[in-house]
Amino acid sequence: MRELSSWRKNRVLQFLAVGWLLACPALSSASAAEDRFLIHELMDRYGVVHDFGTPEEYADLFTDDAEIAVGSGATVVKGRAALIAQAQRDHERFGAPPGPDGKSTSIMRHIISNHTVTLTGKNSATGGSYVITLINDAKDGPQILSMSRYEDRYVKAKGSWRIAHRVIVLESGNQVLGKKLGFGR
Numbered sequence: 001m002r003e004l005s006s007w008r009k010n011r012v013l014q015f016l017a018v019g020w021l022l023a024c025p026a027l028s029s030a031s032a033a034e035d036r037f038l039i040h041e042l043m044d045r046y047g048v049v050h051d052f053g054t055p056e057e058y059a060d061l062f063t064d065d066a067e068i069a070v071g072s073g074a075t076v077v078k079g080r081a082a083l084i085a086q087a088q089r090d091h092e093r094f095g096a097p098p099g100p101d102g103k104s105t106s107i108m109r110h111i112i113s114n115h116t117v118t119l120t121g122k123n124s125a126t127g128g129s130y131v132i133t134l135i136n137d138a139k140d141g142p143q144i145l146s147m148s149r150y151e152d153r154y155v156k157a158k159g160s161w162r163i164a165h166r167v168i169v170l171e172s173g174n175q176v177l178g179k180k181l182g183f184g185r
Contacts, residue, residue: 035119036119038161039161042161042163047109051108052103052106055087055088059080059083059084062080062083064079065080066083066163067165067166068165068166069166070167070168090108093181096136107138108133108145109134110131110132110133111133114128114129114130115127123156124153125153126153128149128150130150131150132147133146135177146170148170150169152165152167
């Protein structure tokens with residue numbers, strides 16, 4: 001029997017993968033699979049942009065009227081201007097001197113994992129993820145500031161997924177470090 005060329009093998013594998021995606025009940029269509037992937041990418045970008053991006057890049061991850069709440073409390077950030085202001089405060093609070101390449105760095109890192117996404121409509125979804133927030137304290141080195149969950153609502157607008165509403169659920173935190181950094185005053 002003649003061996004398949006590398007190109008044909010790849011085409012067969014692509015065909016089988018698309019067939020599996022379309023047949024999988026949790027992914028009712030290739031479009032749904034793509035939307036779920038794009039939301040996962042949004043969450044991965046969020047962690048990087050929050051720690052290394054500009055305040056404007058941070059706000060671009062959200063809808064213009066997005067809201068962030070903490071726990072069952074009231075909304076603490078609402079709208080693009082408030083998102084930019086929050087990111088600017090974080091940069092001031094957690095900024096570190098520029099690295100050897102001249103780029104700004106941060107002493108804070110957001111490690112985001114265990115994303116879940118449920119499509120609720122053609123342009124809407126809900127989801128969640130875990131976040132571990134690390135601080136590289138100049139005196140004591142890297143420390144875990146908190147372990148939390150993000151409970152999100154996403155909206156697809158102008159062909160791009162954005163965070164429309166976020167609730168941050170704090171599961172545990174380093175209260176001594178938090179007070180040192182100005183949280184929970």
